[in-house]
Amino acid sequence: MSAAVVTVAQQKGGCGKTTMVAQLAVTLAQEGLRVACLDIDPQGTLASWGALRGEADRRWPVTIEVAQGWKLKLAIDQLVRAHDVVVVDSPPHAATESRTAIRAASLVLVPCQPSLLDVWASGATIELAEAERRPAAVVWNRVPPRGRIIDEAVTALAERGHGSLPVGLGNRSAFAQSMHRGAGVIETEPRGRAAAETLALAEAVRARL
Ligand SMILES: Nc1ncnc2c1ncn2[C@@H]1O[C@H](COP(=O)(O)OP(=O)(O)OP(=O)(O)O)[C@@H](O)[C@H]1O
Numbered sequence: 001m002s003a004a005v006v007t008v009a010q011q012k013g014g015c016g017k018t019t020m021v022a023q024l025a026v027t028l029a030q031e032g033l034r035v036a037c038l039d040i041d042p043q044g045t046l047a048s049w050g051a052l053r054g055e056a057d058r059r060w061p062v063t064i065e066v067a068q069g070w071k072l073k074l075a076i077d078q079l080v081r082a083h084d085v086v087v088v089d090s091p092p093h094a095a096t097e098s099r100t101a102i103r104a105a106s107l108v109l110v111p112c113q114p115s116l117l118d119v120w121a122s123g124a125t126i127e128l129a130e131a132e133r134r135p136a137a138v139v140w141n142r143v144p145p146r147g148r149i150i151d152e153a154v155t156a157l158a159e160r161g162h163g164s165l166p167v168g169l170g171n172r173s174a175f176a177q178s179m180h181r182g183a184g185v186i187e188t189e190p191r192g193r194a195a196a197e198t199l200a201l202a203e204a205v206r207a208r209l
């Protein structure tokens, strides 16, 4: 796999961008890739997770940087040179930064909770990726075990002509708990369902790079 940029973007707040970036980054690092995360969200949530990770002295190395404005493109270019994968965490709005990160992406992941409100919001990010001719896919997040709600959301997305990855993340407290420890679920609960979902997500992402 050549050096890749995976941009996680979605204008809707709280859909799971930062969670997905952190989980994906740790999983790919555990698989032996040189992984960097770039936090371009002024909220700095991913950077806070990174600070916790540094204090906890976790086994799998993940480089964590922050960048905004004109420094963003430069930061991506520098990280790409020294890593196999750069995972970018974007802010919850269609800022200039998000557009730059989408333009630099090999793949754009759009986390989406199984609700029509999230599906509607995802369209804007997918269309931004299409305008930049970058491949984009919705990743379902906080998916309930079963039920009509996820079926309706999948149908609504398909009706808009947008695709989703065949794997998603369930609604599991393990994800939030691992974030509180500067970790990924692959480290805190490696035999749990959340870890299995994260591994499947990493595999689906690698298959598209
Ligand atoms: N799969 C999941 N299962 C359970 N909780 C989750 C899951 N994904 C995210 N969360 C929780 O949802 C909240 C929002 O997640 P997160 O911060 O990752 O979203 P975000 O899209 O980055 O938000 P923002 O738009 O503010 O940057 C957090 O409390 C997080 O722990």
Ligand SMILES: [Mg+2]
Residues within 6 Å of the ligand: 017, 018, 019, 041, 045, 046, 089, 090
């Ligand atoms: Mg976030």
